[in-house]
Amino acid sequence: MRIAVMTVDEQIISLDVDPHETVENVKALLEVETNVPLQQQQLLFNGKETRNSEKLSALGVKDEDLLMMISSASSGAAGNDLRLNPDGSAVNPAAFQQHLQRDSGLMAQLLQTDPDLSQAISGNNLHKLQDILRSRHRQRSELQRQKEEELALLYADPFNVEAQRKIEAAIRQKGIDENWAAALEYNPEGFARVVMLYVDMEVNGIPLKAFVDSGAQSTIISKSCAEKCGLLRLLDQRYKGIAHGVGQSEILGRIHVAPIKIGNNFYPCSFVVLDSPNMEFLFGLDMLRKHQCTIDLKDNVLKVGGGEVSVPFLQEKDIPSRFLDEERLLNEASSSGATVSSGLTQKKNTDATPASQPSGATEHSTSQGADFEGKVSKLMELGFGREAVIQALRLFNGNEDQAAGFLFGG
Template identity: 60%
Template sequence: MKVTVMTADEQFLNLDVDPDESVENLKALLEVETNVPLQQQQLHFNGKEMQNAEKLSAIGVRDGDLVTMVPLEDSPQDIMRVNRDGSAVNPQAFLQRVRGDSQLMAQLLQNDPSLAQAILGDDINELQNILRTRHQQRTRKQEEELALLYADPFDVEAQKKIEAAIRQKGIDENWEAALEHNPEGFARVVMLYVDMEVNGVPLKRYRGIAVGVGQSEILGRIHVAPIKIGHLFYPCSFTVLDAPNMEFLFGLDMLRKHQCMIDLKDNVLRVGGGEVSVPFLQGAPAPAANPSSQGGDFEAKVTKLVELGFDRASVVQALKFFNGNEEQAAAYLFGG
């Protein structure tokens, strides 16, 4: 019998099918005709969804009847799903999802440049090859560890390696679960800035996660100093840290004390319950995230890497690419 299928873009397809054909097989035919994966299809007949296991004749489909196809939108979890060989189930959607998240892409460029380049280059084959290769490497490593265990289960060194492998497996599984269900968690922290004056000195106020504060030496404390936000002055206390990469951070304690509200809808910081509103800075007015990266320390790193045989332009580019991290830049230049 002939069945007419109307697609989401209102095209009409005439298909020859057997009355006893299953809905799943009809979807398989439509996948060939429309390039919409079977898993993303939803078929409706007489206003009801057709289930995969049902036969066309059993749900009343007759010769000349009309069936409507509705493509399902992928959830973020579905987009990040992988096949048994490690490749992406829907590589095009995977590319679009990751490439559309600028923060996630920035994180990948720093931590996983080869994967980032495949995504930026819209190279599906390279993306799938990278994912498969890493899956094969993980599988091979697991097989080698199991072989070691069976070879001599009572060997002390073997037991240590197996224990480490078990821990690493847990970490890998946690990583994969996080990447699948919470990919935004791998993005960089976004800093917000506003114009302020502390004790009469103008500066840009950092707002965000105090990265590295826990590792900084506390040099002392300023019990009170006037801080100007907008046109008003507020008394604030400060902890002085040995942290050259952080000029000034207005912390949660002061945000709470002065009843501040971060209004991302209007892109302003409201202070004193709304009596003062100052806009967050964008573009050129905002300070560089790492103002010291181009100083003497940066030049020292450039010199060391150039002495290893790399040309200066490549070294500078690699250091900027990895935010001044000499080890990561060296590994990148060596092809690691």
């Protein structure tokens, strides 16, 4: 009968043998074909090792069956291929990867304990696998170093000030590590990226992705976006100034009213126009209050008009990638906690004239703005004198609510 023998290098050897031939005689034939000494050969049939004295018929070997030959020499070479370099990387990354892939139990364990390493072993990027192996080696080395330092501190002189300082630092770091481990287990969301709140809106009929920011004092639109929406012709340059907050941006002016569409409803909106090309439209606290908006994070919607309209916040995949660098956008838009220094300069006869210079001091420019006069009128309607109202507004940097609380408390 004819049998086939596959070597470890995937070479197929065909042999004509008698069914009652012993395994030892088959190995002798293979020695002639492969130059591998009989003593270094190991024959496997159906995954089981065979003994030299066994006959092929007794093993169940039939015509055209396949056996596998493994040599002890190749096993030693394979063992060398699985060795690691001093930096933790594999000597032969391909062989190392294949060896681990064949161990289903180990792969299942790695999937639970180290998914990054498991993914690298399952993938085709050997460079990534080597990088992860080096990284894990560095982590093990650092952990071993810390343990050695802790052990040395246990035997340190208790009266040594430097040793006691290191013990104190080690105890503090241990508390930090325990807190970090607890956070990973009980609050893993804290390590995830938080995507800012965006909704779909239309400004003057042009669809936009609006950044909803309750920490911004004013609703902001960039010059380029205002031009795209056909609103730049309405820019009132008398309201030039500086937006203060995380950073500073130049205020080009204000657009006093324009329609915005949220859901199926239209609402009037006013904008501060900034010279910020990378920030389009920011829906700030002024319009959130005016239109009685609610940021509902439970249902993940923005409710407008006391709930008459609800629009969902956008998922990360629906937000343009240029908007996802929120820290840069906040610096450019000066949104979170930003205060706006802009307004009209006024003469003693209260005739408004265009500003001849940028508004510098926040208190000075705020006290002379048209918005400021509106706040003065509202507070005077509550029965307070004009001078008292002006002083309260200046004291609280133009914040109407805080000024009213101060006046009532006084």
